[in-house]
Amino acid sequence: MISKKTISCERICTRSSSSRKIIFTRDNIRIDREIIFEDDIAYLYIEIWFDVEHMFDIQLLDDDILNLYACISMSSGEIQATYTLYRADCDCYSTFEITDLSEVEKNTILELADEVSLMETGMTVRELWLSLEDDK
Numbered sequence: 536m537i538s539k540k541t542i543s544c545e546r547i548c549t550r551s552s553s554s555r556k557i558i559f560t561r562d563n564i565r566i567d568r569e570i571i572f573e574d575d576i577a578y579l580y581i582e583i584w585f586d587v588e589h590m591f592d593i594q595l596l597d598d599d600i601l602n603l604y605a606c607i608s609m610s611s612g613e614i615q616a617t618y619t620l621y622r623a624d625c626d627c628y629s630t631f632e633i634t635d636l637s638e639v640e641k642n643t644i645l646e647l648a649d650e651v652s653l654m655e656t657g658m659t660v661r662e663l664w665l666s667l668e669d670d671k
Contacts, residue, residue: 557590559616559640564603566647568655572667575609577660579648581616591618591631598623605644609664614641 557563559581567580581603588595595601600621607614616633649659656663 556592557585558637559643561643561647564643564647566605566644566651568651570648570652570655570660570663572664575664577607577609577648577664579605579607579644581605581644593620596622596624605648607645607648607660609661614644616640616644 563583563585565582565584567582569580571578583590583601583603587593587601591601593601600623602619602621603616604619605614605616614636616636617630618633619628619630621628645660652658652660652663658666
């Protein structure tokens, strides 16, 4: 599903962390079919299929939640990834920018996003964004 919705990038991308121990590959991430556009940014939710505690060097408690996101700038092509950690014991969120995302990982995210977008709409993420811009 593709939607155009207002989301603040500052709300998603607020702090930095680069202590990852695993790289993102086609085998350990999936792009959710809902792509959200705001201005020239495409927001993606990334399903994760790896040990997040090992990946981000954190310890999750029973009701804690970790979500992974990517922001793709349609104008510059830049890709930014973040994860949001919800701690149930204090009912609070912290968001961390992944500052050491490699070009291979960025390309993997973009390729997977394009595959999902093509399956849902018949267009790449960029083509879809351009069609939405034309509708304005």
